[in-house]
Amino acid sequence: MKTKSKGSAALSTTSPTTSPTTSPTTSPRVAVAIMAAGKGTRLKSQLPKVLHEVGGKPLLEHVIRAAVRVVPVQDVFAIIGHEAERVRAATQHTGVNFVLQTEQRGTGHALMVAADALAGYDHVIVLSGDAPLITPQTIGRLLNFHLDERAAMTLLSADLDNPAGYGRVLRKSPRGAEVKAIVEEKAASAKQRKIREINSGFYVFGVKELYGNIGKLSTANAHHEFYLTDMAGVLNQSLRGAQQRVVAWKTANASEVLGGNTRAELADIDERMRLEKCRQLMADGVTVFYPATCVIDVDVEIAADTVIEPYVQLLGKTRIGAGCRVRSYSVIRDSEMGDGVMVRPGCVMEGARIGAGAVLGPYSHLRPGSEIGEGAHVGNFVETKKIKLGKGSKANHLTYLGDAEIGEGVNIGAGTITCNYDGVNKHTTVIEDGAFIGSDSTLVAPVRVGKGAYVGAASCITSDVPEDALAVGRAQQIVKPGWAREKRASRKK
Ligand code: UD1
Ligand code: CA
Numbered sequence: 227m228k229t230k231s232k233g234s235a236a237l238s239t240t241s242p243t244t245s246p247t248t249s250p251t252t253s254p255r256v257a258v259a260i261m262a263a264g265k266g267t268r269l270k271s272q273l274p275k276v277l278h279e280v281g282g283k284p285l286l287e288h289v290i291r292a293a294v295r296v297v298p299v300q301d302v303f304a305i306i307g308h309e310a311e312r313v314r315a316a317t318q319h320t321g322v323n324f325v326l327q328t329e330q331r332g333t334g335h336a337l338m339v340a341a342d343a344l345a346g347y348d349h350v351i352v353l354s355g356d357a358p359l360i361t362p363q364t365i366g367r368l369l370n371f372h373l374d375e376r377a378a379m380t381l382l383s384a385d386l387d388n389p390a391g392y393g394r395v396l397r398k399s400p401r402g403a404e405v406k407a408i409v410e411e412k413a414a415s416a417k418q419r420k421i422r423e424i425n426s427g428f429y430v431f432g433v434k435e436l437y438g439n440i441g442k443l444s445t446a447n448a449h450h451e452f453y454l455t456d457m458a459g460v461l462n463q464s465l466r467g468a469q470q471r472v473v474a475w476k477t478a479n480a481s482e483v484l485g486g487n488t489r490a491e492l493a494d495i496d497e498r499m500r501l502e503k504c505r506q507l508m509a510d511g512v513t514v515f516y517p518a519t520c521v522i523d524v525d526v527e528i529a530a531d532t533v534i535e536p537y538v539q540l541l542g543k544t545r546i547g548a549g550c551r552v553r554s555y556s557v558i559r560d561s562e563m564g565d566g567v568m569v570r571p572g573c574v575m576e577g578a579r580i581g582a583g584a585v586l587g588p589y590s591h592l593r594p595g596s597e598i599g600e601g602a603h604v605g606n607f608v609e610t611k612k613i614k615l616g617k618g619s620k621a622n623h624l625t626y627l628g629d630a631e632i633g634e635g636v637n638i639g640a641g642t643i644t645c646n647y648d649g650v651n652k653h654t655t656v657i658e659d660g661a662f663i664g665s666d667s668t669l670v671a672p673v674r675v676g677k678g679a680y681v682g683a684a685s686c687i688t689s690d691v692p693e694d695a696l697a698v699g700r701a702q703q704i705v706k707p708g709w710a711r712e713k714r715a716s717r718k719k
Contacts (some may be wrong), residue, residue: 377432635659
């Protein structure tokens with residue numbers, strides 16, 4: 227794969243620059259490579275590892291988001307392989323470049339196949355596509371440390387209480403920055419396994435030093451793979467006497483480096499991410515009761531003075547205004563709410579837009595395309611789909627409203643149903659401002675109820691009702707005096 231135009235590295239992570247650079251002494255050219263080609267065997271899943279979600283987004287997307295805050299997106303390369311097309315399809319909206327690692331022969335091999343893509347850069351930051359808690363600040367500090375140390379390889383390390391499963395960092399001396407080697411868990415001696423300083427799987431390499439020596443990696447290890455971690459030992463051998471070194475920079479925030487290799491690790495990362503999201507929301511003035519019970523995706527936006535009760539799920543691109551209350555057991559996806567909306571318990575919403583001051587639930591089901599007007603009410607066991615319910619209109623009980631345009635100040639009686647589907651096509655019901663639909667009415671679309679009109683209870687409306695008219699479409703009631711008494715009397719004989 228050919229590299230695209232290079233931007234300069236953003237050493238200050240807050241203000242990435244995209245201007246092209248010519249002088250390497252002032253601005254080294256820095257790329258980010260994200261290793262994302264692995265299968266994720268330990269997940270026992272059909273879905274490739276980096277597409278497993280935490281905080282409502284694929285692992286890889288979180289890593290890409292951090293990367294593009296450090297270097298311009300055209301300098302980010304995702305190395306994909308297992309189910310490559312699926313991974314590409316899920317993440318190409320981010321605009322990153324992709325490098326194909328057709329056979330996955332280890333993390334070292336992943337960087338081997340990226341050689342052409344990275345040839346035009348001075349340094350490459352290597353990230354793991356399965357470690358989504360990494361922050362741009364930490365990546366930026368790692369890069370700065372690498373440049374200050376004039377290192378050939380800099381690795382990000384962390385002290386973990388439970389280092390099991392991670393590679394361990396063998397420092398040359400306890401206090402020095404220099405690293406002798408990284409030893410993988412499986413190859414580590416009992417003594418080495420006691421080391422709590424782990425290799426995070428995040429690195430910065432000088433491109434020249436990496437590709438000048440990557441050919442020296444071998445597959446003489448437990449997995450018969452090329453380990454990128456072995457570059458520490460390889461560079462120490464090759465660069466002996468040279469100025470350039472292998473160093474480690476330890477982050478104080480150990481949780482940033484956690485990888486999601488197993489379902490249990492994914493659950494742990496997801497929980498940390500969502501608690502952090504709740505903390506941010508609370509800092510912005512949102513009340514979240516019992517945050518540990520709420521599932522709030524990372525992109526959800528909520529304005530101040532809104533209250534989120536326990537056991538609520540807010541998913542996808544949901545946006546909630548100020549002063550709303552979302553009561554327990556509601557699941558809300560990709561929906562927008564104005565200010566002062568009351569969502570009573572147990573509502574399910576997807577792709578809905580709710581005007582300010584509306585009251586929903588308990589147990590309302592708002593499906594995609596539901597637009598609920600300001601101050602409107604949608605009550606218990608009401609299902610809506612692709613409808614407009616005007617300002618102040620009410621559908622309070624046991625109703626299905628699909629493919630309908632309903633005006634302002636309309637009252638929809640209990641048990642009303644829009645018959646929108648004739649078995650082949652969907653048709654629209656129009657109910658104009660101020661109309662009153664009696665309980666248990668069926669409106670057979672296409673049909674229109676005019677402004678201020680009345681529909682008598684239990685009517686089956688099959689033709690348009692003019693403005694201000696009353697339509698009653700039901701069988702005439704028959705009354706037979708004494709019928710019941712006679713029936714009872716006849717049974718006694
Ligand atoms: C790796 C490190 C280990 C470190 C840990 C931190 C190696 C040999 N070990 O172990 O020292 O403590 O990360 O999380 O590197 N990948 C590819 N192509 C491949 C193989 C893997 O792109 O051929 C990708 C995977 O999709 C994954 C990343 O590289 O995103 C890391 O691979 P993984 O198998 O998870 O390595 P670990 O066993 O976690
Ligand atoms: Ca991993």
